[in-house]
Amino acid sequence: MPAVTHRGRGRRTINEINMVPFIDVMLVLLIIFMVTAPLITPSMIDLPSVGKASRQPDQIIQIIISKNDGLEVKIKDKTTPLTLKDLATTVKSAQGPRDGSAAANSAVVISADKNVKYESVVKVMDTLQRAGIQRVGLSVQLAN
Numbered sequence: 001m002p003a004v005t006h007r008g009r010g011r012r013t014i015n016e017i018n019m020v021p022f023i024d025v026m027l028v029l030l031i032i033f034m035v036t037a038p039l040i041t042p043s044m045i046d047l048p049s050v051g052k053a054s055r056q057p058d059q060i061i062q063i064i065i066s067k068n069d070g071l072e073v074k075i076k077d078k079t080t081p082l083t084l085k086d087l088a089t090t091v092k093s094a095q096g097p098r099d100g101s102a103a104a105n106s107a108v109v110i111s112a113d114k115n116v117k118y119e120s121v122v123k124v125m126d127t128l129q130r131a132g133i134q135r136v137g138l139s140v141q142l143a144n
Contacts, residue, residue, distance in 0.1 A: 057135065059106035061094050063087070067113045069120050084123065088131030095133070111139035 062074040072081050075094050082090055095106045108128060112121050121138075128136050 057105055057107035059095075061091055061106055061108045062139070063091075063108065063110045063124060065110065065112040065116050065120055065124065067115050069116065071124070084127060087124065087127050088133070091128065091133055092131060107135040107137060108133055109137050109139050 059076070064072040064074060064079070066072065070081065071084060071087060072079050073087075073090055073094070074080075080090075091108055110121060110124055125136060
């Protein structure tokens with residue numbers, strides 16, 4: 001209830017908020033945070049770094065997505081156009097047998113024009129993942 005004062009002829013209420021309890025609570029919280037802050041130990045996060053692969057790939061299969069969502073596969077300087085349906089079989093045949101031979105150590109790199117929709121890139125990545133292709137990366141090289 002607001003306090004009532006008697007001045008002159010009538011009763012008037014005081015419409016002010018008492019700030020003292022609020023300031024007391026804030027000062028107590030400030031002291032608690034100042035005391036506990038030095039006790040918190042910072043945790044270290046081990047982030048992966050670029051270039052820590054155990055061995056470099058023997059072969060790089062590059063998938064190029066053009067402006068009109070057309071797909072091309074580039075293997076050893078030979079570029080071949082293909083469709084999304086044929087992508088997985090083409091990449092698997094280019095990788096060779098999976099019996100631990102040197103041909104099995106190949107990486108797939110997806111390169112796309114900057115005007116290509118993100119959905120097209122995700123479709124290509126999804127197709128490769130469903131086919132069981134492990135080493136898939138995105139090209140960060142700027143196209144001329």
